[in-house]
Every structure is written in C-alpha cells, then in structure tokens.
Amino acid sequence: xxxxxxxxxxxxxxxxxxxxxxxxxxxxxxxxxxxxxxxxxxxxxxxxxxxxxxxxxxxxxxxxxxxxxxxxxxxxxxxxxxxxxxxxxxxxxxxxxxxxxxxxxxxxxxxxxxxxxxxxxxxxxxxxxxxxxxxxxxxxxxxxxxxxxxxxxxxxxxxxxxxxxxxxxxxxxxxxxxxxxxxxxxxxxxxxxxxxxxxxxxxxxxxxxxxxxxxxxxxxxxxxxxxxxxxxxxxxxxxxxxxxxxxxxxxxxxxx
Numbered sequence: 001x002x003x004x005x006x007x008x009x010x011x012x013x014x015x016x017x018x019x020x021x022x023x024x025x026x027x028x029x030x031x032x033x034x035x036x037x038x039x040x041x042x043x044x045x046x047x048x049x050x051x052x053x054x055x056x057x058x059x060x061x062x063x064x065x066x067x068x069x070x071x072x073x074x075x076x077x078x079x080x081x082x083x084x085x086x087x088x089x090x091x092x093x094x095x096x097x098x099x100x101x102x103x104x105x106x107x108x109x110x111x112x113x114x115x116x117x118x119x120x121x122x123x124x125x126x127x128x129x130x131x132x133x134x135x136x137x138x139x140x141x142x143x144x145x146x147x148x149x150x151x152x153x154x155x156x157x158x159x160x161x162x163x164x165x166x167x168x169x170x171x172x173x174x175x176x177x178x179x180x181x182x183x184x185x186x187x188x189x190x191x192x193x194x195x196x197x198x199x200x201x202x203x204x205x206x207x208x209x210x211x212x213x214x215x216x217x218x219x220x221x222x223x224x225x226x227x228x229x230x231x232x233x234x235x236x237x238x239x240x241x242x243x244x245x246x247x248x249x250x251x252x253x254x255x256x
Contacts, residue, residue: 001031002188006220007250008228010195015053018193018250019060019104023068030112032067033252036060036104037124037193039165047098050090055102059086059166067110075108075119076178080170087168096168099157103167106176107191111256116186121176122165125197127190127212128181135209140177188255190215195249196223202240203230220251 001024009016017038024031036059038052048055062082067075087096094101105122118138120126126138142163146153156162164175190212199205205226206214214223231246233239 002253002255004215004219004253005251006224008224008248010244010246010248015051016248016250017052017056017104018195018248019056020191020250020252021060021064022252022254023064025068030110031254031256032064032108032110033189033191033254034060034064034067035107035124035191035193035250035252036063036166037122037195037248037250038102038104041100041102044100045098046100046102047095048090048102049093050102052102052104055086056104058089059083059104059106062086063106063108067108071110071112074178075110075117076173076176079106079108079119079121079166079173079176083166083168083170083172087170091168101167103158103165105193106166109189109191109254111183111186111189113183115180115183116189116256117178117180119173119176119178121172122163123197124191124193127192127208127215128186129188129190129212129216131185131187133187135212137208138177138179183256186256188212188216188253190220190254191252192223193248193250195247196220196227196251198242198247198249199223199227199230202242203227205230215251215253220253223251224249 019036022033038056062085066078105124108119128136
C-alpha cells in the first residue's frame, strides 16, 4: 500500500483551513481517507467564536473515525453524524443558524477487499484511477453550473437550487455525490482541495489524467509546488484571475 499526503497554507500568516488524513484499521485490511477544505468567510460576524481551522479539525476527525470504524454506516450517514457531533460541540456558544457559520467542502473514500465507496460535497475533487489506467474525476459541479448561469453564489449557499457545504445541518449529506466501485476495478485514489485542483481547473497545466500521472510519479507535494510556481509567476492574477493569489491546498494519494 502506498499513502502520501501533502498540505500547505495559502498564507503563512494564517492557519491552514484544509484537513487531510487517512486511517488504516488494526486488521490491516481496508482503510478510509478524508479531505476537507474549510470555507473562509468574508470579514465580519459569522456567529461563531471558533475559527474555520477549529471546525475542519473537528469535523474531519469525526468523519475519519466514523468512516474507518463504522463499516455498517454508509458514508452519507458518517458525514451526518460527524456534522451533528461537531455542531453539538459548539452549539452552546455559537449561532449555528448563521449562514456563514464555519463550513467545509468534503471528500471521503473508504475501501476494503470488495469495494471502494466515495462521497464528494462541493468543489473538492476525488480522482479514481482504474485498473486499466484511465482516470475518472468525481465532481460536485453545482458551483460551476451556477457560475455558468451567471448567478450570484452567496445567496445560494446551502439553499435549494444552489450549492451545499458541510456546516451545521446533518441533512446536507443527502446532497453529496456518492457511489462505489468494485475493488478490483480501482488501482489508486487521489483527493484534492481546490487550492490544488487549480493546476487543472484554473491554470490549465494539464487534464485530470495528467494531474494523476504527476501525483503517481512525483507525489502530492510536487503538485502543490507546481501550483505555487504558477501563482508566483502571476501574483496579481493578470493571466489567471482568482479570488486569492494563493489558496490552502491539500492532496491525499492512495494505492489501496
């Protein structure tokens, strides 16, 4: 089994709001991965006394533990329970009904000898390499579709007809993109936050197959380094307009 993780903050002056981890059971059979991208709120009140990094650490830890230990629960149920646990940990101090309450995108995958399950919520990405070498991206493309329609995203966050993130409502797990593959059909997996997917989606340095080939050959840190190189070459966003010059980036690569 090959496991590689890399993450880097977009700005060294602020905590990294991404979360990436992998759990392997004591039996040595199977495993689970979780990658979250904390959503940085605009300046102002978000109704919470905690940071986004506080939130992603707790949500990610709960989701990883449940995904790895509760094989009887589908990943959607694991996410619901993780959201509920996290909400309970700060409901007495924070206004969780606030639309900017801490939240995150989510990718989870779980494997055993028979199958590989996956869940993707919002704009982080799961890449699945088949046994024959093809690469399939698993995408929740709601944000891209809304942008293509010229709609403002802010009023459509966690709203019907809009897009969804893991915040304080456990029911949001039903909005995730989910599925499974027979274990024998999958060679490797990679989960990426959008700070890393910029290499494909924003900068056009290659397609998803090229991205996976880079991960396989050089590893997750090499992908993040290449993203940073393009960002440093275009600090003002002239060639590649973007909301942040640098974004938090996290990548997990697994050959189960």
